[in-house]
Amino acid sequence: MTxxxxxxxxxxxxxxxxxxxxxxxxGRYGLKASKGGYVGIEYGQRRPFEKGRPxxxxxxxxxxxxxxxxxxxxxxxxxxxxxxxxxxxxxxxxLARYRYFNGRRRxxxxxxDSTDDRGEFRVFGIPPAEYLLSASFSExxxxxxxxxxYVQTFYPGTTSRADAQRIRxxxxxELSNLTIALMRQRTASVSGVVRASTAFSVVMARRxxxxxxxxxxxxxxxxxxxxxxxLLPGAYAIDAQSFFxxxxxxxxxxxxxxxxxxxVLTMSAGAAARGQVRFEDGTPPRDLLPSQVLLFASGDEExxxxxxxxxxxxxxxxxxxxxxxxxxxxxxVGGRExxxxxxxxxxxxxxxxxxxxxxxxxxxxxxxxSNRQTEVAGQVTDVRGVVAGDTTVVVFPADPEQWTAKxxxxxxxxxxxxxxxxxxxxxxxRYLVIAVDYLEDGEEQNPDLLKEWARLATSMTxxxxxxxxxxxxxxxxx
Numbered sequence: 348m349t350x351x352x353x354x355x356x357x358x359x360x361x362x363x364x365x366x367x368x369x370x371x372x373x374g375r376y377g378l379k380a381s382k383g384g385y386v387g388i389e390y391g392q393r394r395p396f397e398k399g400r401p402x403x404x405x406x407x408x409x410x411x412x413x414x415x416x417x418x419x420x421x422x423x424x425x426x427x428x429x430x431x432x433x434x435x436x437x438x439x440x441x442l443a444r445y446r447y448f449n450g451r452r453r454x455x456x457x458x459x460d461s462t463d464d465r466g467e468f469r470v471f472g473i474p475p476a477e478y479l480l481s482a483s484f485s486e487x488x489x490x491x492x493x494x495x496x497y498v499q500t501f502y503p504g505t506t507s508r509a510d511a512q513r514i515r516x517x518x519x520x521e522l523s524n525l526t527i528a529l530m531r532q533r534t535a536s537v538s539g540v541v542r543a544s545t546a547f548s549v550v551m552a553r554r555x556x557x558x559x560x561x562x563x564x565x566x567x568x569x570x571x572x573x574x575x576x577x578l579l580p581g582a583y584a585i586d587a588q589s590f591f592x593x594x595x596x597x598x599x600x601x602x603x604x605x606x607x608x609x610x611v612l613t614m615s616a617g618a619a620a621r622g623q624v625r626f627e628d629g630t631p632p633r634d635l636l637p638s639q640v641l642l643f644a645s646g647d648e649e650x651x652x653x654x655x656x657x658x659x660x661x662x663x664x665x666x667x668x669x670x671x672x673x674x675x676x677x678x679x680v681g682g683r684e685x686x687x688x689x690x691x692x693x694x695x696x697x698x699x700x701x702x703x704x705x706x707x708x709x710x711x712x713x714x715x716x717s718n719r720q721t722e723v724a725g726q727v728t729d730v731r732g733v734v735a736g737d738t739t740v741v742v743f744p745a746d747p748e749q750w751t752a753k754x755x756x757x758x759x760x761x762x763x764x765x766x767x768x769x770x771x772x773x774x775x776x777r778y779l780v781i782a783v784d785y786l787e788d789g790e791e792q793n794p795d796l797l798k799e800w801a802r803l804a805t806s807m808t809x810x811x812x813x814x815x816x817x818x819x820x821x822x823x824x825x
Contacts, residue, residue, distance in 0.1 A: 373406040375763065378413065385417040386474045386518075391761055393737055395474035396446075396787040400736060400761040420472035421516045425525030427462050427482045429497075434466025435529060438484040442514075444476055447789040450754045454479065454508065475518045479511045482527040496577045500530045506579075535602050537585055538574035539610030541567045547590040550575060550612070555599065556582040578602045587612040593670025617670040618704035620644060620677065622712030624664045627688065627719065635682055637662050642679035642687075642714060644671045646701070666714070674701035681716050686772055688717040688811075699755070719812030723770040727762050727782045727819045734766035735821045739786040742770055743797050745777040745806060750794045759791040768819075775811045779804035782819040 360366045360380075377399055381387035389399025390413065404410060427438040441459035448455055457478070460470045480502040501511035502525060514522065541548055548567040552575045565573040567587070575585070580603055587596040596612040624640060626632065638659040660666045668677075677690045677697070690697045691713045702709055723742065729735045743750065743757045750757070756776065762768040768782075781804035790796055803822050807815060 371404055373404055373408075375401040375403055378402055378415070380415045380417060382417055384420055384472050386420045386472065388415055388417055390415060391736065394785055395476055397785060398739065398759065398761050398788050401763045403763045403765065403767070418474075419519035421475065421519060422521040423468075423470045423473065423480070423514075423516070423525060424521070424523045425468060425527070426466045427468065427484070428466060428526065428528050430528065430531060432528070434462070434464075435482075435484055436462055436464045436466060438462045438466070438468075438482050438529065440468040440470065440480070440482050440527070442470060442473065442478040442480055442516075444478050446787070447792040450751060450792050452793070473516050475516050475520075478514050478516060479508065480514050480525065480527070481511070482529060484529055494533050494535075495531045496534045497529045498532045498534065498577070498579060500527055502527050504528050504530065506530055506532060532579060533604065534577045534579055535604060535606050536574055536576040537578060537583070537600060537602065537607045537610060538572070539608065539612065540571045541573060541587045541596065541612045541614060542571060543567075543587070543589060543594055543596075543614035545589050545591060545594065548587055548594075548614070549590070550585060550587045552578060552583045552585055554581055555584050580604070585610060585612065587614060589614065593617050593672075595672050597673075615672070617672045618706075619708040620666075620668040620671055620675075620702070620704070620712055621708065621710045622666060622714060624660050624666060624714050624716060627715065627717045631664060632685075632718070635685060637664055640666075640679060640681040640685070640716070642666055642668060642677060644668050644675040644677055646671075646673050646675040671704045673705055674703050676701050677712065677714065679714065679716075684718040684720070685716045686718075686720060687714055688774075689713075689715040691715070717811070720771055721773045721775065721809045721812060722814040723773065723780070723807070723809070723817055724815070725768060725817040725819060726766045727768060727821055728766065729821050735782070736762045736764055736766045738762060738782045738784055738821045739791075740768040740770075740780065740782045740819065741786065741791045741800065742773065742778050742780045743791065743800075743804075745779050745801075747794070747798070747801075750797050751792075754792065757791055757797075759786060759788075773809060775809050775813075777806070777808045779806055780817060780819065781805065782821045784821055784823050 358366050378390040390402060391400025427435045429435050439459060439461055441456045443454045443456040445452060446455050458470050458473050460468045462468045481499050483499040484497045498506055500506060503512055505511055550565045550573040552563040563575050563578060565575045567573045582601050585598045585600055594614040594616055596614045598612055600607055640660040641657055643657055657668055679687050692711055727735045727738050739759055739761055741759045756774060758770050760768050779801055781800045807817060
């Protein structure tokens with residue numbers, strides 16, 4: 348059980364499945380349960396991958412019969428063979444599905460298992476959905492010089508995601524006798540040296556041409572040498588990262604048939620972001636200390652930048668963030684009430700535009716904090732006027748140009764047991780709001796869905812600090 352803004356609490360059920368949480372302070376909570384072989388479920392979740400609903404707990408309130416039913420997970424069994432039909436032991440079998448993650452549609456691995464000595468696998472506890480099934484196998488260092496290698500192979504036998512057969516998994520069902528014959532393809536390697544102040548580094552290869560791929564990496568030896576093998580043709584970023592500190596390096600390469608050798612990656616501690624924190628009314632508030640303000644630099648989530656534990660703002664309200672690589676957005680919080688309203692450099696707005704740190708330090712950044720937070724709240728009912736808690740409310744910009752570039756303008760929330768929903772901290776602007784009967788977590792970032800909803804949604808405009816009450820009727824998406 349997790350309260351908004353607080354640490355989670357756990358408990359184990361009794362033999363009859365009952366549970367109890369005591370001494371809860373008033374607030375909104377999320378509740379979920381899990382058990383091996385079953386599909387984990389959150390309170391209010393009716394279908395897989397849907398967000399759970401919050402539970403509103405009043406002061407000294409006792410809520411009973413908050414029951415959760417764990418559905419049985421599906422089971423997939425089969426075997427992995429080589430090109431001759433012989434079993435492959437210790438192959439990794441994975442189920443993956445397409446989903447929106449951090450604003451991008453990508454193939455995300457969800458469940459997996461290794462094959463045994465007979466090449467057999469058994470994956471269990473799987474929620475119902477449509478998946479791609481694949482197998483991969485690392486042949487080890489003794490065959491690292493081979494040009495022809497086993498590559499990720501999708502069921503029933505292809506290296507192309509587009510040609511892979513979709514597997515529809517039903518609730519509690521079992522699919523058996525699935526066989527994947529691993530395929531070999533000509534691959535190439537990228538090798539070179541890392542120049543860094545520490546020998547504890549790793550080098551990773553990631554596709555940059557829009558294609559997904561298995562992770563490929565290499566540890567850096569005591570001499571700084573590395574070698575990444577098994578790469579299929581395509582465009583890659585070769586990223587080096589130290590285990591300690593913020594040293595990183597990156598280089599773009601195009602992999603073809605021939606190996607790439609002699610690549611030199613010179614590690615850098617990154618750049619610094621320096622500037623001043625200011626406030627809307629021009630005066631720092633008495634109830635907010637500089638040490639309570641934390642600023643963050645966030646870049647590409649696949650090769651993140653910025654410090655994991657940013658330093659607090661100084662006593663004169665200046666700040667310095669170090670270890671930033673590439674392009675990064677600045678964001679932050681100040682206590683419970685203050686949020687970043689605007690980030691600017693020499694009058695230019697960088698609130699939703701990444702700042703480029705690839706050429707070095709960036710000074711003169713102004714971060715404007717505001718406690719005039721917008722709020723949008725209301726109740727969701729169906730066509731009969733009955734409370735409809737089993738819905739998801741989505742708010743998104745009216746301007747389609749903002750659907751992908753400004754993710755902080757898009758939010759989704761499940762109503763509580765009284766059908767009430769709540770959004771806080773949306774930037775001022777014109778929005779569309781809709782209550783739908785089902786939404787997979789992350790799909791609110793799908794521009795195709797937003798285009799469809801735009802015809803049915805309710806329009807509203809939010810001013811700075813405005814608090815709106817907006818009741819909604821649920822719209823069926825079936």
